[in-house]
Amino acid sequence: MTGSARTDLVQAALVKLYVHWTPPLLFPLQLTHLPSRWQVGSVTYVPTAGVLAVSTYSLGSGPPNLGADGGLVYQTGLPYFDVTPNGPRANPCYVDPHHSAVKTINGYRVVLTNQTFGNLNRHDLCSHARGLAVFMSEYSAHPTISLASLFSHLRLFGRNPAHWTPNPIR
Numbered sequence: 001m002t003g004s005a006r007t008d009l010v011q012a013a014l015v016k017l018y019v020h021w022t023p024p025l026l027f028p029l030q031l032t033h034l035p036s037r038w039q040v041g042s043v044t045y046v047p048t049a050g051v052l053a054v055s056t057y058s059l060g061s062g063p064p065n066l067g068a069d070g071g072l073v074y075q076t077g078l079p080y081f082d083v084t085p086n087g088p089r090a091n092p093c094y095v096d097p098h099h100s101a102v103k104t105i106n107g108y109r110v111v112l113t114n115q116t117f118g119n120l121n122r123h124d125l126c127s128h129a130r131g132l133a134v135f136m137s138e139y140s141a142h143p144t145i146s147l148a149s150l151f152s153h154l155r156l157f158g159r160n161p162a163h164w165t166p167n168p169i170r
Helices: 003-021 147-151
Strands: 029-031 039-048 051-060 080-085 100-105 108-117 120-129 132-139 154-156
Touching (some): 100 147, 108 147, 120 147, 132 147, 132 154
Antiparallel strands (some): 029 154, 051 080, 080 132, 100 108, 120 132
């Protein structure tokens, strides 16, 4: 066996070992009944209790577009999520008296905020539900789905990563 063949075998074994021992990405919520072309577009995560706990992610429906952030994190018109377990001093959702509305969706209090920056509209939803701090945001003049409607499609799994899912969209 040549040196390069041996190196290739060792590298393949290391990759296989890494893949075998890498814990799965786990999501604290799941979206249901959405268009089939929607998928997770970007993810940030932290190691927590032996799993990789997803804290922020965005949805995409194909190759990234050059939205407000250049397509690096989110696609224009599709939501971005920030979901973390509530700590003992979790920040309450900010209610802007000029741009926010407080509603109840699926029994949870949510704050919906809409603001315009030039010709870009930002839509935000904030809630503390089932032990999670949930923040959703999208940038678009005409969102694909309203955040209030999207929130009604959420299954929230609570604070414990043992109850989270590797399948964020069902």
